[in-house]
Structure formats: C-alpha cells, structure tokens
Amino acid sequence: xxxxxxxxxxxxxxxxxxxxxxxxxxxxxxxxxxxxxxxxxxxxxxxxxxxxxxxxxxxxxxxxxxxxxxxxxxxxxxxxxxxxxxxxxxxxxxxxxxxxxxxxxxxxxxxxxxxxxxxxxxxxxxxxxxxxxxxxxxxxxxxxxxxxxxxxxxxxxxxxxxxxxxxxxxxxxxxxxxxxxxxxxxxxxxxxxxxxxxxx
Numbered sequence: 274x275x276x277x278x279x280x281x282x283x284x285x286x287x288x289x290x291x292x293x294x295x296x297x298x299x300x301x302x303x304x305x306x307x308x309x310x311x312x313x314x315x316x317x318x319x320x321x322x323x324x325x326x327x328x329x330x331x332x333x334x335x336x337x338x339x340x341x342x343x344x345x346x347x348x349x350x351x352x353x354x355x356x357x358x359x360x361x362x363x364x365x366x367x368x369x370x371x372x373x374x375x376x377x378x379x380x381x382x383x384x385x386x387x388x389x390x391x392x393x394x395x396x397x398x399x400x401x402x403x404x405x406x407x408x409x410x411x412x413x414x415x416x417x418x419x420x421x422x423x424x425x426x427x428x429x430x431x432x433x434x435x436x437x438x439x440x441x442x443x444x445x446x447x448x449x450x451x452x453x454x455x456x457x458x459x460x461x462x463x464x465x466x467x468x469x470x471x472x473x
Contacts, residue, residue, distance in 0.1 A: 299364035308357035315397035327365035341442035361410035404441030426459035
C-alpha cells in the first residue's frame with residue numbers, strides 16, 4: 274500500500290471514530306490540509322481550536338493561535354507545504370458553554386493510536402511538540418522524561434528521531450509565559466535541528 278493510500282485510510286478511520294463521548298458530534302481534523310506527508314518536521318499540538326482548526330479544517334489557521342504560529346513559521350522560513358501539523362486529540366474538546374477545553378487524559382489515551390499511526394506512517398525526521406499537553410501525550414507512544422520547563426527549545430532524541438519541545442502559540446501563553454520574540458528564538462533551535470539533518 275502506498276503512503277498516500279495508507280494515510281487516507283487513517284483519515285477515514287479517524288472520521289468514523291466515536292470513542293470520546295463529549296466529542297461525538299465533532300469531526301476529526303485530519304486530512305490533506307494538515308500538510309505534506311513527507312515533511313521536514315511534524316508539529317504535534319494539543320487539540321483543534323473552536324475558532325481555528327475545528328472551523329477551517331486547517332490546523333492552526335483562522336484564529337489568534339494560528340496567526341501566531343504562522344508568524345513563528347515565517348520567522349525561520351518554513352512554509353506550510355514543508356510541514357505536517359496534527360494534535361494529541363484530533364477532535365475539538367469543549368466546555369459545557371462551548372469554549373475550548375483541554376483534552377482529558379482518557380481522551381488523549383483514546384486518540385494515541387491515531388497519533389502513533391501518523392508518526393509511523395509519515396516518519397518525520399524532526400518532531401516539534403507545541404505545549405506541555407503534546408509533550409506529555411507522546412509518552413504514550415515512547416516513554417520519556419522530558420518536561421517543557423526543563424527541555425523547551427532543546428534538540429533531543431526520541432523514538433528514533435529528533436524532538437524539539439516548544440511552547441504553544443496561544444495568546445494566553447504568549448502573554449503570560451513565553452512571548453513571541455522568545456518563541457521565535459525557540460524556533461531557531463527547531464531550524465537548527467532540521468539543518469543538522471541536511472534538510473534545508
């Protein structure tokens with residue numbers, strides 16, 4: 274089976290999944306709009322946002338987090354057609370009032386097989402996790418002891434490839450934890466990881 278056909282199969286299965294009770298009326302954000310299946314880097318975030326990916330079907334597009342992410346990509350000269358973006362949880366978790374919510378541990382566990390299949394199929398040379406939730410989620414695939422606090426913007430080895438933990442580009446994180454200029458410096462380490470493998 275070709276890589277393209279295998280990816281299409283994962284997309285169909287994700288669209289049919291109804292394991293997580295509070296997300297049964299949501300649609301998995303996974304398909305050609307996630308990016309190339311032969312990327313220089315794979316980004317793994319937390320979950321599709323209500324006003325961003327869940328609405329546009331394009332990860333990190335259509336909301337403030339998406340604008341920030343695109344500015345960060347631009348800062349190191351990476352284009353969307355050179356990367357693949359996915360999430361720890363493929364559907365958009367919401368609070369009872371409709372606002373974005375953090376996925377639960379059980380929801381992340383439910384979706385981990387899809388994440389593992391994406392990583393194995395796409396086989397990215399470099400993975401960048403966006404935020405603590407994503408960094409924690411990949412532990413279900415291959416154990417590690419990394420934390421965002423201690424390992425942000427460091428080039429690490431994980432599961433046979435390079436890993437660069439990054440902060441999430443949400444406005445809350447940029448205002449209170451890691452501003453845009455600091456995150457641009459972090460992304461230079463991601464670029465260095467890509468350059469170290471001769472991919473630029």
